[in-house]
Amino acid sequence: MESTLPSREFFVLRYPGIVNNHERAVETLGGLQTLNKTFNSITRRLRLTFRPEMLFAKPVYGDHRSTTSLIIRAKQLRNKRTGEIKLVAEVVGTATRIYYFNGMFDFQYGPFEKVSANAFGETTSESNPAQDTFRIFYDQLLIKEPSRVLDSYLKTPNMPLFLPPLLFTRLDQPTMYCFSSRFRMNQYVELENNSQQHPYHRKERKSFAIFVNFGDPVPEAAHPGALQAVTSQGNQTRKLAHDVEKLFHHRPIWSKSALVHSLKWKRIREFAIKTILPAYAYYVPNGPWSRVWVRFGYDPCKHSSSRVYQTVDYRVRLPRLQTMLCLSGRRSRTDDREDADLSGSDLEELGESTTLDVSLATAHDGDSPEPTHASQKSTSAFLFSKDSWPDAKQILYQLIDIDIPEVVEMLAAPVSRKNCDSIYGWMPNDYQKTIRALMTRYLETWVKASNQSKSSKK
Template identity: 25%
Template sequence: MGVIKEGRVTGVVPSREAFAVHYPGYPCSISRAVDTLGGLQGLLKARSLQSNRLELHFRPEDPYSHPAFGDLRPCNHLLLKISKNKSANRQIAGLSDSLGLQSGNISDDTTHVSESGSSTKEVEAQMPDDDLTNLCADIVARVPEAYHFDGMVDYQHVIAVHANVAHKKKRSWLEMEDPHSEKDCLMDIGEDDVMMLVPPLFAPKDVPENIVLRPSVTLTSKKNEEAVTQPDLEIPKRINWEEYIPKGSDQWESQMAVYKLFDERPIWIKHALNERLLDKGYNVGGHMLRRLLSRVAYYFSSGPFLRFWIKKGYDPRKVPDSRIYQRIDFRVHPSLRSYCDANTANQATQRWEDICAFRVFPFKCQTSFQLFELADDYIQQQIRKPPSQKTCTCGTGWFSYVVLDNLRHRIAIRFLSTYPKPGAEHLLKEAAENFEKSKRRLSKDSVMLNEEEHQEMDPEAIGNEDVQEPNIVEDEEENDEEELFGSFPSSEAGGDAEKIQNAETSDEEYQIFEQDSEGNLSDEYD
């Protein structure tokens, strides 16, 4: 490059590239540091791996040494070579000194030496420091990537280096204690007979994380009776994100577009929200979309709104009208999953709007929907009826299990009717039969609910035997019908019914929300 003048240097940046390692320690030498990183072969191997993780063994000579892992991150750095050269003026001054020594008389040799020495000091005093030495800077290479060791080192199982020496000393001590003891005793164990089984890693993670432990399922019934119901966790409040984003920037426009979508409706599924942004001309990546959402929304890690993005300040557990945004799943029958496996690479080609309108058969074996988005008149009519429950439960939300079971069968009919290949006719017929049965159960459940409400409104009618007689007969007939319908097998709803009923009575009924926790969010639930 050249000499540094006034803190500046000019030159051409070379095209050669290198990578940096932020070494988490103070090695005694560069060669020792390279050895702890696996040597040159280990560095080349790490560069060729897809994981881009560099292993650092602080004791490379120990085969049981567990490594610390360094992650590769992009950067924009330069590798400089700084050198210091003596100034040409200083060399000239030294040359003049030698000439002054030679020009003096032989008799007055001492006098001339002293005078020339004083003149040298005067020349050095007149020259500035920059003229004495020159700093030169050369850019050796560009550094676009660097390894960072931000995690913790794994637990170490240290083997004594001098174990063999200690074993020999112990053997000599035993021979001195009992010189008549046999040499081939049980204490004489060779190194080859010792087997050390140490796992590759003791800890699966090198970064601490916050975890929420579920309550123990072995609690006694007495403790369950005495347990006090914990209040719902407080939902996050709205933040003033306008103060942190420059107005008029691309990020501002994208953030405002996401904010306006939550003004349209308070709860969104990620697929629908991403498609709406694309239709508006905002092509936002997955990581950036998550940042935009975390500023204006949050999500639950369990319950009927699982992994749905909810507007900050809005609590769907306290608003009965939020039932139309609840979650419902559609699972492809095992006999049809080969179709989904064959179209795994084409999942991104399907529009979310077409799937919710039942125009195409989904390519995923399990898909989560919002009831609000399903384009079916029967489903929309059912979810807009007054809720049968006064509270929002973790298992079924604002709906009863009978209602959700009925809606699942309706969704199965609509999707099976769009299956593009033969082989789903018997499944469609079975789904239609199960749907009719669920409709009858739903109607009976509604009649019983209306009777209970009527009895609460008119308690004097409870003692009237003339009015109660026909009701008793009807109840007996309904019980007979329930036993009859209950004897029919239901291949689709049996497993889900047992899970939801167990969830309603289990100790795992708790609500918890998470805000922008990287690494815990699965694409399956987005």
Template identity: 25%
Template sequence: MSRLRIKDNTFVSIEHPGILKSVENGCATLGGLSTIQQATERAAKNPKNAVLELRMRPNDNYEHPVQARLRPKNNILVRVHKQNGKAQCLGRIKWGFNFRNIADFQYNTSKSEFLSRVDSTLRTLDYETVPKFYISLQPAMRESLDVPPPPVFSQTVIPHHYNYLQNPHVGRISLPDGKSRLVNLRGAARIWTIMIGMDAERVPTERHAEVKKEPNAIVQDVLKELAPLFEKRPMWTRRGILENISAASHSNLKYALPYVSYLWASGPFRDAFTRFGYDPRKDSVSAKYQTLFFKFKVNEEHTGSGSYIFDGTTLYPKTRIYQICDITDPLVKSLLQDAPLHSTCHPTEGWYKSGRLNKVRDVMREKLRALTDGRCLSEEALSVVLAAPERDESEHNSPSEEEGNSTSSFNASSGFANVQTDARVNELMRNLMKQSEEHESFEDIEDYDEFEDVFGD
């Protein structure tokens, strides 16, 4: 038995996934000899920064390449002569480039006029040619927009190991007619919450027809806690309800609310759960149930669940919506006590006129910002807000330029929407409810999501 001496040379191997009939063409798919040399040198010196890409169309600048993975090896490079069969050990292979990733989807850009202009001008890096690049401003059909492809189509680079088995969350059920079908056994439970907008002719007086007549025992326990709350007052925010029921009922609250209340999708009572049959648009007493929304970035140091009460001194990170009746801050309460009201409920302003309501929002916003930043609110900043004129949007349909400038900051900061915008919101919410009804339980066969039996189980 003959022995071969292994030389001290070290090599980097490249496993090309294609059938190489030409070494020159194979090197071209890897970027050329210079690119291969740079990758192998980096593999020997700094393996983490070694990069090698495979492009089956080297001349296509927009092809999505396959990334190689550098892996440690412990192989020997042997040269065997065909004529005499002599073998020679050239050295050790310590690193190797492997192409194990899935190839990305490809997009043919040969017919793209825009990318042709990019290649003929910008990519030349020629001083005289680059200024010739232009972007066409002519309108184009949406179906034939000439836009460049994204750098990556799919983020999945490793094939899933599923062994040709059915999804474990999919099962077979029997239908009343004797047939069977595959369904999703882990689908989200359905919650049939009735949502309406300010343009609704009447409010719901009973629960959705799809809500089951008799709730299960867990939901019944939650309903026992909700009953006194809606007797105390007819409208609540979700945060207000959570703060007044036991912690054990929090996870099942969404299943119980459709039995006793409906939800306002937009308008001055937005996101307020309302007792069936109660219409806050009929009586000005309901003005105190209007909701106020605020968006602000909370400091990471602030923690806690949050309260539905606004006292002006405590920040609750999870609270973004307040009902007027839950405001205890003395300054804000004084502004609301003598606030002018509409004779009828306005579709966007509610019962309160927008001038005073916007001022209330601005005061609360300044206080929330100060609490978020961990600072004391200056009297100067507060006095500027209080001294600002109150302008009612519903009474000034055509404001002058001066008036518009004086109130634009309040409109922008408070997010106050006009009637047309609110009508659009109502329409969008109705369409949303038709397309994605929230759902309840899985006791009915129709509540399952159906799957195609591709495996013939």
């Protein structure tokens, strides 16, 4: 037996109330025009307010869920002669979407003012106590005629101040919170009794990193606490610190991603790098060498050769490039972090025969969080070349790590400046804008060529 379903499609709405007047119920949902807009959009939420005529009434929103249901019309027929009752069911259509109002209404605060009973000429006595009386001034709040001057509106006599927030609460779903007694632990200290802050405050983590803005004096040595933090660790950690020191002697300015990749270690904790770096370099937060680590005693503003280490903040802005590169938001940091101490067993050194080449796919393999692997971490976090593409929408590159002919020629050309500029450093004006345009052009060419080669192989 074959049967066909009707082609009519319905949207089910579970109204949070008893509907006695269908027209009034449609008005609370914004009217038929608003309902059509909501039904035609998958992402739009259904807005419901029980006082649609008042602008200050807070609504509740309904979310839809996809479903595969049938809309059935059932009739109960009764034979007048025999009294037999018969049920007749008919399928009138299908329901593909159901709207639920599981949220709570926001706090309602209307334009009402409490007034005394004497204001209305009522007399009060012990047998007839005064009743709370409220005055509605909603009509006085509305600007009924177009006007550019609000002085007359603001100077209206007997107009109470009514400035409610757009939302009283950001959440429309109830949440569970279990209150528990506070325990005093060694990492908390009690504040003063007369303080208005939280009664317990966590101790600040000690950080010995030195931040140097552009133009500030360059420190010659690290903070004593930074050196003590390194020497107090195990043998493997001190050996890793020695390798970091050798890299800074070879190259005075490093980004953290490039430094970690150049270390010949199999496992390097993120926390270990944060402890070691302040002992051998200072951090530059701004200027031409922004967000890199510079060796103590080295001032890039005095050496024109340091222009190769200047930074370019590159962002993949074109949506088609983001789609081709499968970029979504920032680079995942979970593969580079793991909570642990700096014990020597956390660090393992590689042999001299270990290679540092990695394919781009390892950055997106989706494995469980592991410590940073210098021999397996992709070069796309700091190197821009034909074989190393960005793995995030925003990446900080150093000029020496941008492998395109125009940038190589730009760095090989003589220095045109006599003094270091606070924005462009030792490079020509607008060099960052020029390099970004070149990088985008090369990246589009490389991605198209890669897609064509993949399609030809298929």
